[in-house]
Amino acid sequence: MSLGGAKGSASTVLLAATLIIMVVLVGLTAYSMYQVQVINRKLSDISSSVSNINSTVMSEVSSRLANESEYLGELLSQLNTSVSSQVAKIRGEVSGLEASIGFPVAIVDALNQTVYVPSMPHRVVTLDPASTEIALAVGAAGQLVGVDNDSLVYLPPPFNYTINKLYQNGSVASIGSTWSSPSVEAILALRPDLVIGTAGWGYNNYIASVLSQYGIPVLLLPSSSSLSDVYKSIIMVGEATGHVKDAVSIVENDSAIVDSLESRLHGLPEVRVAIILWVNPTYVAGGGTFQDNLITLGGGVNAFANSSGWPVVTAEELLEVNPQVIILMSNGGLFNESYLIQWLNSSIGPAYKNISAIASGRVYLVEGWYESVLSEPSVLAPYGALLIAEILHPQAFNISSLPSVISPSTLGVPGVNLEGGPA
Incomplete structure (x- = not known):
């Protein structure tokens, strides 16, 4: 074979080899891309599966946590209610014990008569606004069962809010007006264990004489001509209702106001x-x-x-x-x-x-x-x-x-x- 023929054959072989290599490379590339797509699909499937698993697991966990939280919440609520109930009960017993320590009491009223209160009163009736206001102030609101009509109209705040709320919810009844037509029958129907009024006001003295025949203690307060009489009335009501400490505190506060006023007006x-x-x-x-x-x-x-x-x-x-x-x-x-x-x-x-x-x-x-x-x-x-x-x-x-x-x-x-x- 001539040199030229040999060169031509070599070139042909080289070209063929190159084409074969290119075909192989193209095939490999296509195959690789296919494999990549397959892998991506599998990864996507795996990711989706993992996501579903995570979602299922988290949902289950959240559900269980919610149930556990609700259960714990109910348990804590029951526990708090029980504790609060016990604390309230203990406080009530302590309060009742503190109040009962001061009884029985014997108080000399405005008519110089000794009024005997054997135990802590729980059904108190007041006959006039001044008596009602003092009873509310010393803390006897929960003991009131009856008041006069004027107490429902003329009390200043905050006492007017308190007494009208008690009247509206049925805790307190009206016994009529002490200045015109108080009802002894209405008072007796309330089964009071203490009646408080101001001596000389309206029909108070008459009511006191009638109720005394039924063995009901009636405390008549001074018809005040000075703040000293007011202070005396506050202490008397505090003693009769079991709220002496509150009564003393009110008198001290009122006295401080007067002392401050005297200083301001001096000269x-x-x-x-x-x-x-x-x-x-x-x-x-x-x-x-x-x-x-x-x-x-x-x-x-x-x-x-x-x-x-x-x-x-x-x-x-x-x-x-x-x-x-x-x-x-x-x-x-x-x-x-x-x-x-x-x-x-x-x-x-x-x-x-x-x-x-x-x-x-x-x-x-x-x-x-x-x-x-x-x-x-x-x-x-x-x-x-x-x-x-x-x-x-x-x-x-x-x-x-x-x-x-x-x-x-x-x-x-x-x-x-x-x-x-x-x-």
């Missing part, structure tokens, strides 16, 4: 004031009354101090005593300054303008539960003294201008939450 001149409770006939607070004591504590002098009790006065007498300030009770909206002026003008004509309080624009109408603190000799009495002090000596309280209508919404009293009584 200020007294202001002559008349408190008018009703107009035409016109009743005023005279000497020796609860309001007379509040006037003194509030830095004033009672224009009618020489007349005892709550006398009816004429327009001429009001002109004669010439008060620098007039405090007029609205009596739930019945009266206002215009009504007073009309009565004065019809009685003495233009001469009424010579009354100092009218000439200087210092006639103040008291509304809302502020009327109660100036009328009821009870727990909130010191706030009545504070209110009078603000009216007579506004500068001592940094008050630049007093409103002509004095109510919880127009004038604040130190230590009083306007939405709910004492802070």
Whole structure:
């Protein structure tokens, strides 16, 4: 074979080999890609299987955990309820034991009669707002079963909320009004083991004499003419109901308010004031009354101090005593300054303008539960003294201008939450 032929044959062989290699490589590549796809599919299947397994396992675990958690929650709830019940029971027993330690008690009431309370009373009836307020204040709300109608209407907050809630849920019944027609039958039907009222108020003394025939202890409180009498009443109710510590705490707090007031007003001149409770006939607070004591504590002098009790006065007498300030009770909206002026003008004509309080624009109408603190000799009495002090000596309280209508919404009293009584 010639050299040229040999070279041609070699080239042909090389080309064929190259083609074969390329075919093999293409085949291998295609096969590899196929294998990769197969592997990817298997990996995808494995991943999906693992995901399903994880989902199943997690679902099972979550379900079991939820069941266990619910079970544990129920168990803890039952345990807490049981513990709370036991604690409440123990506290109740301790409270009852503490209360029973002070019984029986013998208390000398306002009529100088000894009232014997053999054991902790659980069915208490009060005959007037002052008695009801004190009973609620010392912590005897849960012992009340009956109150007079006025207690459902005239108590200041927070006591009005408490007593009306008790009345609405049926825990407390009404026994009628102590000022008009109290029902002895209604009181007896409540089977009271203690009745509390204020001596000399309405029919209270009569009710006490009737109930005593049935062996029911009736505690008559002093018809207060001063805060000292109020303090005495609070302690008496605390002793009779088993709440002596609470009663003492209230008296201490009230005394602190009065002491603070005396310090604030020290050195200020007294202001002559008349408190008018009703107009035409016109009743005023005279000497020796609860309001007379509040006037003194509030830095004033009672224009009618020489007349005892709550006398009816004429327009001429009001002109004669010439008060620098007039405090007029609205009596739930019945009266206002215009009504007073009309009565004065019809009685003495233009001469009424010579009354100092009218000439200087210092006639103040008291509304809302502020009327109660100036009328009821009870727990909130010191706030009545504070209110009078603000009216007579506004500068001592940094008050630049007093409103002509004095109510919880127009004038604040130190230590009083306007939405709910004492802070």
